[in-house]
Amino acid sequence: MQNITEQIESTSFEAGKLIKAHGVSGRIVLRLSHPAKDLIDFPEWIHIRINGILVPFQVTEESVFLKDSNHIVMGLDEVADQPAARELADHAFNLPGEWSDWFQGETESPASWIGFSIEESISGQPGIVTDYQDIPGNPLLEIEIGGKTILVPFNPEYILRTDPDKRTMVVRVPEDLMNLK
Secondary structure, eight states: OOOHHHHHHHTEEEEEEEEEEETTTTEEEEEESSOGGGBOSOOSEEEEEETTEEEEEEBOTTOOEEOSSSEEEEOBTTOOSHHHHHHHTTOEEEEESOHHHHBOSOTTSGGGGTTOEEEETTTOOEEEEEEEEOOTTOOEEEEEETTEEEEEESSTTTEEEEETTTTEEEEOOOHHHHTOO
16 A cells, blocks of 8 residues: 555656745745746646655645746745745655646657756766757757756767656766866
């Protein structure tokens, strides 16, 4: 028999991460794992992973809006001020169902890699994909690694392996980019 967390896990997917408070009224900026433009509908409930447990939060009616191509801003009924919103920063959140219930588009698009955990192939340093910049002729993945934000060319020479099921990838960051301060 599954406990409630296992039930929620088996009927939901990790859709992104809460990254920071937005304003003073308790709204929160969420970084989505898929491009925000592909979001079909805004959720009524999200489940935030707190100490390994998925905790349900009701989305405040009419509080959700697109911030940019990878982020949405929303209010939650139980989060009334900035300090409470800050407490939730850096927590992952799940949506019920599957990604295709909430997002349209291809699962393998580079923008869907936002939120993937990465490993740098030479140093072994962990990191995360934080953005995708679709620059014509020079698309880039933005990664956070070793306390730095680095733009890596979207090219098989640098993106060595991806595992969409585990949401991981192995990248090779050019040495001169790793050494930038």
